Amino acid sequence: MQTFHEKTNITLKKYYSEPQFIDYTTQPSSQKIYPHFYRRFNLDEYETLSFIKNFAQATFTKQYGKEHVNLRTTPSAGGLYPCEIYIQIRKVKGLLSGVYHYEPLQNALTLIHELSNDGLEVYFEEFTTAQQFIFLISCVPFRTVWKYEDRSIRYLLLDSGHQIGAVNTACNLSGIHPTLSTNFDKEKLNALFRFQNKEYFVAALSIDLGQEANIKPLREALPFVPACDYYLPHPFADDFFTHYNKEAPFSLALPSLCSLINQQVIDTRRSCRAFKNESLSFNDFKTICTELFELSTSLGIEIFYINNNIEELPLGLYKNVSCLKEGDFRQKAQELALYQALGAKSAATLFFTTSKKSAYAKSTILSAYLAHSIYLKCSALGLQCSGVGAYFDEECQTFLQTSNNILYLICIGK
Numbered sequence: 008m009q010t011f012h013e014k015t016n017i018t019l020k021k022y023y024s025e026p027q028f029i030d031y032t033t034q035p036s037s038q039k040i041y042p043h044f045y046r047r048f049n050l051d052e053y054e055t056l057s058f059i060k061n062f063a064q065a066t067f068t069k070q071y072g073k074e075h076v077n078l079r080t081t082p083s084a085g086g087l088y089p090c091e092i093y094i095q096i097r098k099v100k101g102l103l104s105g106v107y108h109y110e111p112l113q114n115a116l117t118l119i120h121e122l123s124n125d126g127l128e129v130y131f132e133e134f135t136t137a138q139q140f141i142f143l144i145s146c147v148p149f150r151t152v153w154k155y156e157d158r159s160i161r162y163l164l165l166d167s168g169h170q171i172g173a174v175n176t177a178c179n180l181s182g183i184h185p186t187l188s189t190n191f192d193k194e195k196l197n198a199l200f201r202f203q204n205k206e207y208f209v210a211a212l213s214i215d216l217g218q219e220a221n222i223k224p225l226r227e228a229l230p231f232v233p234a235c236d237y238y239l240p241h242p243f244a245d246d247f248f249t250h251y252n253k254e255a256p257f258s259l260a261l262p263s264l265c266s267l268i269n270q271q272v273i274d275t276r277r278s279c280r281a282f283k284n285e286s287l288s289f290n291d292f293k294t295i296c297t298e299l300f301e302l303s304t305s306l307g308i309e310i311f312y313i314n315n316n317i318e319e320l321p322l323g324l325y326k327n328v329s330c331l332k333e334g335d336f337r338q339k340a341q342e343l344a345l346y347q348a349l350g351a352k353s354a355a356t357l358f359f360t361t362s363k364k365s366a367y368a369k370s371t372i373l374s375a376y377l378a379h380s381i382y383l384k385c386s387a388l389g390l391q392c393s394g395v396g397a398y399f400d401e402e403c404q405t406f407l408q409t410s411n412n413i414l415y416l417i418c419i420g421k
């Protein structure tokens with residue numbers, strides 16, 4: 008996996024020698040829709056399942072000329088939304104036990120497989136009991152590859168991490184606490200859902216029903232339904248997911264991301280387009296970062312940050328709580344973030360990194376999972392933030408004086 012990271016570095020040479028023209032009229036569709044004759048269930052009519060809307064529903068509509076773009080509960084690189092969500096549900100009053108596909112813009116569940124004595128539990132290493140919910144997250148690489156080419160593999164993992172964060176938050180808000188797992192037979196499930204290398208399962212979150220059950224493999228494969236209106240092949244992304252399936256799987260009882268969470272926090276979460284260059288109080292910075300630093304360390308993720316404008320803290324480069332070098336690095340932060348003003352005008356620009364020896368996909372997914380907590384805390388505190396996936400990798404490493412892989416940047420401020 009390490010080589011996939013290195014091959015997708017943005018270097019100064021690439022930046023200056025490969026200007027990209029993107030024809031926005033060719034953007035593939037960013038929502039999978041099963042055919043009209045499938046049974047649909049409007050989630051507004053199911054009180055006990057109303058938390059699912061917070062997984063991905065549209066919370067804001069942006070107008071670009073004549074075009075409307077629906078922005079969702081999750082941030083997404085380029086707003087391309089490569090993730091799809093499938094949900095196996097058992098024993099929910101008024102709903103057939105089955106495998107459903109979630110349609111975020113319609114806030115509906117489409118029944119794609121009714122359960123009999125079969126179920127998805129069979130494909131998971133650790134399940135000995137029936138699960139009430141299994142939330143499966145997949146990626147549709149072409150949606151992202153269309154714009155970002157090979158670099159997409161990173162954004163697909165990061166978007167998945169945010170998607171996991173959004174699902175977990177939605178569950179926590181309704182009092183349930185899922186376990187995250189990549190420990191399932193992804194290849195088998197990709198085949199059973201007939202993804203045909205156009206879509207790939209990445210991770211699952213589950214809630215145990217606590218009942219022993221003799222569950223059988225799925226009775227039949229599902230039909231192929233395209234997740235985009237058209238596709239172009241991208242062997243690099245296919246190769247990446249073949250390797251992803253072989254990376255050591257993991258399971259994690261997910262820690263709650265944000266104690267300040269409520270419906271309004273989710274509805275108003277947005278990425279900052281331009282900071283006003285105002286300072287951030289040290290207290291707010293601590294509220295956002297104290298828990299985050301502890302948690303990231305336990306997950307093998309090392310966070311550096313450039314303090315551009317945090318009150319009561321000397322300007323400089325920090326790693327967790329230690330100052331590595333004092334100085335005004337605003338210009339440097341902008342350069343590193345591919346000259347994006349977000350880097351310099353933020354009060355703090357955070358760098359999520361991990362050792363080259365760490366499990367690459369796991370660290371990347373979990374970085375974005377943690378970054379999702381920053382988004383939510385900023386939303387709760389009336390602050391701004393933005394994820395930044397476009398940065399000069401080697402220049403970041405040199406400036407931070409680390410050989411770690413640089414996985415993700417987050418800018419926080421006002």
Ligand SMILES: Cc1cc2nc3c(=O)[nH]c(=O)nc-3n(C[C@H](O)[C@H](O)[C@H](O)COP(=O)(O)O)c2cc1C
Nearest residue numbers: 078079082083084085086165277278394395396397
């Ligand atoms: C993985 C990832 C990378 C991103 N990279 C950038 C970036 O480099 N520059 C930027 O301005 N926004 C970036 N964003 C923010 C997206 O543009 C934003 O999430 C998207 O337009 C949807 O808007 P919203 O977050 O306000 O809903 C990134 C978001 C994610 C999740």
